Amino acid sequence: MKEFSHRFALHIYDGTDTTVKDYCIYHLMINPYIWEAAPRLEEPFRKRSAYTDKETDAQIVSEVYPVVKLPNFLTDPSVVRKQLSTFTYRQKETDLYRFSQTGDLNGVLGELREALLGFIPTVEKIVGRALHRTNMDLSSQCYGQDEYLLGHDDRLDSRRVAFVLYLMDEWTAMDGGALQFVPTDWRTAPTNVAIQSIVPAPNLLVFFEVSKSSHHQVAQVLGTRKRLSVAGWFHDAETPTLSVPSNEIGADLLMEMSTYATFRNPDTVHITTKHESFHYFQESSEPRWMRQLMAMENNLEWPSRPVMKQYRRNDYRQPGPDMPRIFVFVRDCNEHKAGTLLYTTRDLTIPLNTETVIVEIC
Numbered sequence: 001m002k003e004f005s006h007r008f009a010l011h012i013y014d015g016t017d018t019t020v021k022d023y024c025i026y027h028l029m030i031n032p033y034i035w036e037a038a039p040r041l042e043e044p045f046r047k048r049s050a051y052t053d054k055e056t057d058a059q060i061v062s063e064v065y066p067v068v069k070l071p072n073f074l075t076d077p078s079v080v081r082k083q084l085s086t087f088t089y090r091q092k093e094t095d096l097y098r099f100s101q102t103g104d105l106n107g108v109l110g111e112l113r114e115a116l117l118g119f120i121p122t123v124e125k126i127v128g129r130a131l132h133r134t135n136m137d138l139s140s141q142c143y144g145q146d147e148y149l150l151g152h153d154d155r156l157d158s159r160r161v162a163f164v165l166y167l168m169d170e171w172t173a174m175d176g177g178a179l180q181f182v183p184t185d186w187r188t189a190p191t192n193v194a195i196q197s198i199v200p201a202p203n204l205l206v207f208f209e210v211s212k213s214s215h216h217q218v219a220q221v222l223g224t225r226k227r228l229s230v231a232g233w234f235h236d237a238e239t240p241t242l243s244v245p246s247n248e249i250g251a252d253l254l255m256e257m258s259t260y261a262t263f264r265n266p267d268t269v270h271i272t273t274k275h276e277s278f279h280y281f282q283e284s285s286e287p288r289w290m291r292q293l294m295a296m297e298n299n300l301e302w303p304s305r306p307v308m309k310q311y312r313r314n315d316y317r318q319p320g321p322d323m324p325r326i327f328v329f330v331r332d333c334n335e336h337k338a339g340t341l342l343y344t345t346r347d348l349t350i351p352l353n354t355e356t357v358i359v360e361i362c
């Protein structure tokens with residue numbers, strides 16, 4: 001074990017600005033075999049070839065695109081599982097998905113967050129891409145019987161690598177809920193058939209690069225077991241640093257919006273923000289969060305993360321019946337509780353001393 005610690009420490013300090021305290025936490029959380037196996041995954045990932053590391057069972061599956069599988073990822077997953085049991089999972093349902101999810105957990109799953117941030121340099125080497133060292137989305141999902149997530153590619157803003165850590169007690173192929181990978185045609189449109197699946201397993205970490213071709217889905221859960229996971233994205237190195245939401249509730253709204261936006265074509269409207277951009281989508285599925293937003297009109301709870309300072313529309317058209325509705329939520333920075341909901345079909349000027357969440361429904 002001592003020997004592992006030594007190599008581990010060298011690895012962690014390679015190019016990162018982590019601290020000694022972080023090092024101790026990583027040591028507790030991530031199974032040391034990962035540091036042994038990781039360098040051997042780099043070449044097969046680059047060559048997009050399948051690979052099984054005989055010594056450790058680390059694996060790359062690559063029939064559709066390369067996906068890394070690291071079994072027994074945490075030294076003691078029960079620590080995280082115990083924390084998860086204290087969070088609120090909210091049901092999310094449209095015609096595209098049905099499952100439950102927490103808000104962003106960066107502010108509350110501190111040890112796991114630190115462990116995953118410490119893992120970023122390793123992920124960078126495997127996927128061959130520079131990643132942001134602190135921006136990370138982190139939330140937990142629970143799929144019960146009959147729940148599912150239809151095909152999508154995860155592309156949104158600066159997301160570069162998607163990861164999922166499965167944390168259920170037991171799981172077999174008979175329980176359904178496989179993570180399935182869907183090939184794309186020459187236009188990078190998904191074809192109908194998933195040709196490769198990963199059966200979730202307790203304490204298995206899976207990650208893959210987010211791209212135009214990274215279509216995947218979660219098959220319907222068949223049994224009564226709960227398919228529990230913690231999942232998120234690592235981001236592009238070049239994006240501005242986000243503040244970590246300090247609580248689960250504050251981030252919940254943003255999380256729902258961002259999950260929904262994943263499914264939508266981002267080409268029509270682009271809103272530029274100081275910290276990140278959102279992309280906008282049709283209301284055909286009438287997501288639950290939209291109804292909530294409407295209900296909250298006079299009593300908005302603001303996410304703790306600063307959101308948007310300005311916006312730009314790429315293709316402005318004159319207002320008309322087919323004109324997108326633009327919902328603008330404005331918070332005056334000087335008055336923390338006040339929220340005003342404007343909705344309009346006209347172009348808007350947002351004063352720069354306000355923080356705004358802008359959602360456009362085409």
Ligand SMILES: O=C(O)CCC(=O)C(=O)O
Binds near residue numbers: 141154217231
């Ligand atoms: O839970 C999984 O296996 C994948 C989930 C997923 O694709 C997502 O949340 O975007």
Ligand SMILES: [Fe+2]
Binds near residue numbers: 152153216
């Ligand atoms: Fe996904």
